[in-house]
Amino acid sequence: MKTIDLRSDTITHPTEEMRQAMGTAAVGDDVFGEDPSINRLEGLAARMLGKEAALFTPSGTMSNLVAVLAHTRPGNEILIGSEAHMLWNEVGGASALGGVVMRTVPNGEDGLIDLDVMEAAIRPHNNLHYPPTTMLCLENTHNRCGGAVLTPEYTSGMATVAHQHGMTVHLDGARIFNAAVALGVPAAELSQDADSVCFCVSKGLSAPVGSLLCGRMEFVEKARKWRKMLGGGMRQAGVIAAAGIIALDNMVARLAEDHTTAQRLAHGLIRIPAFTSWPERVQTNIIMFEPPALSTAPDFIRAMASRGVRFSYPGGRRVRAVTHRMVGDEDIDETLNRIEAQAASI
Ligand SMILES: Cc1ncc(COP(=O)(O)O)c(C=O)c1O
Structure with a gap:
């Protein structure tokens, strides 16, 4: 039985082209700034995000943490969405290592934070x-x-108000290219009013490792020092940067395919009795749905794993599926068949 892994787009393997490029990558010591492949990837990332400079980090988690460390001082307060990845899934690093208070403002189902609520939360x-x-x-x-997806207009509106209050704005754009493809705009438009933005090449773009943190030159140099302190100086990391370059050059446009398979899954789910899904909310490659009330989400996920389909558990009644390069239409149809078989057995 074929396993269909919908836990995350992070499970994507490097493409053959990436493996070739990794094998022959020009390398040097990046801590001395001498790795040509890293330098090329950082330049490319900065250009694509419309920023002066970029820093290659091992993960999105480190990029976000370094952004907090470079923008704030211990004792500062940061405003963050109540559903933010930085809040839920990054081990509290901003508070533990940056000493900042993480004050939450509610995210709606659409990911948005109300501008007035955000402004009212500023001390x-x-x-x-x-x-x-x-x-x-x-x-x-x-x-x-x-x-x-956050539109450029929404991000600019939030950033304008934050800047009026003397704050900096960081955009966790781990999947910003999914947003760019969904909206049909260059990624740079989505980050133009943010002081810093990070994104991952290791998710739907299929590179094996890495994220880029982009911003003004002075900010990136500060961030570079924080990355060194955290142990993120990676020497001949051009070997992995080579895959990142291919991710940016060749893998962005195909993210549209992942959005199409996500729609196929979301629409298929609503045809299965007692399943709840919201196809109209699915804008990119992540689908949240609820199994029938008779089954808890963790029980359903376990049962589906034994049927060879893997989902992840974001909490509550919800199940999360993420589409990516390694699942096609036929895998989605097979997933729906196996869910139907499971539903019939509840
Ligand atoms: C929105 C968001 N930000 C940051 C990250 C962290 O990336 P990494 O797993 O590379 O640390 C993720 C990972 O899933 C994410 O979804």
Whole structure:
């Protein structure tokens, strides 16, 4: 029985072209700034995101953490969506290592934070008791909100208000190219008013490792020092950067295929009795759905794993599926068949 793995787009393997490029990559010591492949990838990332410079990090988690470390001081407060990946899934690094207070503002189902609610959460500077609110974090696409997309207009509006209050804006754009493809706009438009933006080449873009943190030159140099402190200076990492270059050159446009398979799954799910899914909310490659009330989400996920289909559990009644390069239409149809077989057995 073929296993169909819908836990995450991070499970994608490097393409043959990536493996070839990795085998022959020009390398040097990146801690000395001498790895030509890293330098090329950082230049390419900065150009694609419309920023002056970029820094290659081992993971999205490190990029987000380094952004907080470079933008804030211990004792500062950052505003962050209640469903943000940085809040839920990054081990509290911003607080543990950056010493910042993470103050949440609610994310709607559509991933948006209400602008007025965000502005009301900013602490007045003239009160002795308050930590200074110095940073706003946004996420595009929004993982826990089902891959929801933030438009350039929304991000600019939020950034304008944050900047009026003297704050910096960081965009966790782990899947920003999914948003760009879904909206049909260049990624740079989605990040133009953010002070920093990071994205992953290791997710739907299929490279094996790595993220890029982009921003102004001075910010990236600060971030480089923080990355070194965290142990993220990676020497001849051009071997992995070579795959990242192919991810950016050749793998962005095909993300549309993952969005199409996500729609196929979401529409298929609503045809199965007692399953709840919201195809109209599926904008990119993440699908949230609920199994019939008779089964808890973890029980359903376990049962499906024994039928060779793997999902992940974001909490509550929900199940998460993520489409990617290694699942095609026929895998989605087979997934729906196996879900139907499981539903019939409940
Ligand atoms: C929105 C978002 N940000 C950051 C990350 C962290 O990336 P990494 O797993 O490379 O640390 C992820 C990973 O899934 C994510 O979905």
